[in-house]
Amino acid sequence: MLAVRVNEFGDPPVLTCEEVPEPVAGPGQTLIEVDSAGVNFGDILVRRGEYFGRTALPVIPGWEVVGKAATADPDGTFQAGDRVVALLDGEGYAQMVAAPTGDVVSVPDDVPDQIALAMVIQGATAWRLLEGMEPGDRILVSGAGSGVTHLMLQLARYRGAAESVVIASSEEKADQVLGLGADKVVRPDSDTPLPDQISACLDGWKVDLVIDMVGGETLQAMLRQLRPGGRAVIYGVAGGVPAKVNTGALLKNGLTVSGLWLGHPGTIALREVVAELFELNRAGHLDPTLGPVFPLDRASEAHQAVEQRTGVGKVTLRV
Ligand SMILES: NC(=O)c1ccc[n+]([C@@H]2O[C@H](COP(=O)([O-])OP(=O)(O)OC[C@H]3O[C@@H](n4cnc5c(N)ncnc54)[C@H](OP(=O)(O)O)[C@@H]3O)[C@@H](O)[C@H]2O)c1
Incomplete structure (x- = not known):
């Protein structure tokens, strides 16, 4: 063959x-x-x-x-x-x-x-990433061009997410996710630190759930937007550099950071x-x-x- x-x-x-x-x-x-x-x-x-x-x-x-x-x-x-x-x-x-x-x-x-x-x-993967999401949750997601993201946004809306915010690397990908269930898009630029840009996009709100597959500074910036008791699920490191996680902030704010790999039984x-x-x-x-x-x-x-x-x-x- x-x-x-x-x-x-x-x-x-x-x-x-x-x-x-x-x-x-x-x-x-x-x-x-x-x-x-x-x-x-x-x-x-x-x-x-x-x-x-x-x-x-x-x-x-x-x-x-x-x-x-x-x-x-x-x-x-x-x-x-x-x-x-x-x-x-x-x-x-x-x-x-x-x-x-x-x-x-x-x-x-x-x-x-x-x-x-x-x-x-x-x-x-999209389905399992949202296993712990509750109706009314606010979610923050990286990777506007990702096929997983596109399905996750639609599932999140179907399951009653209050707001989905996506980090996008281009205008075209931003427009695309807005048509798929994203409520807001962060378009990073080199002039403003990413945490400030995400924070401005969220209008001061914190999120219940962070879902990331980029890693590095992107994940670090996203973790800063979690509400006390919030959760982050990591399912990829597409940027090639794993994030450094501030364990002090995890314990102070009661945050949970977990990984998901489809190969493990759900x-x-x-x-x-x-x-x-x-x-x-x-x-x-x-x-x-x-x-x-x-x-x-x-x-x-x-x-x-x-x-x-x-x-x-x-x-x-x-x-
Ligand atoms: N844990 C698991 O079981 C599991 C299952 C499926 C997928 N994954 C992982 O999830 C990710 C998305 O999968 P997919 O099927 O949705 O892939 P996809 O449709 O090919 O999308 C790839 C995504 O990776 C981003 N990306 C690629 N290179 C990058 C870089 N150098 N820096 C930052 N972002 C980069 C792209 O960014 P743009 O948005 O800018 O295009 C896009 O969002 C991949 O990392 C994949 O390995 C993990």
């Missing part, structure tokens, strides 16, 4: 489309004939050799696919030939994958492939979360932003789109 492999870490051209042996399904796995694979920011880190613990070569990137199940689920949730999405432990940029059966989910007929893919990693099974996200999409409450689609052998262009922050939305490889 064809797959996109990284034989040496580096820039996008190291992604090479080549013949590799087909996977064999082990116990608890289902073979899927792949129609499309999602491209995620984490794939860029895998390609560069910077993803936690993923340093063995060669490696086939890719954590989510949509396609046809080769065999039925022993528990009966899907049949052979059904259209399914799956969260994988890697190797998704390929014509066939062996997926953990517990993370294979049937796709309703009226949900298109690219939307189905957007609900796996980006959708489930309170509700991924299968249930994704199925609920499909229903919210069908009911018109959740509309993922869809990015460009590339053929499998142009995976390097897909990575460039994500890396250059131009591929806003779910970037996809058509297999």
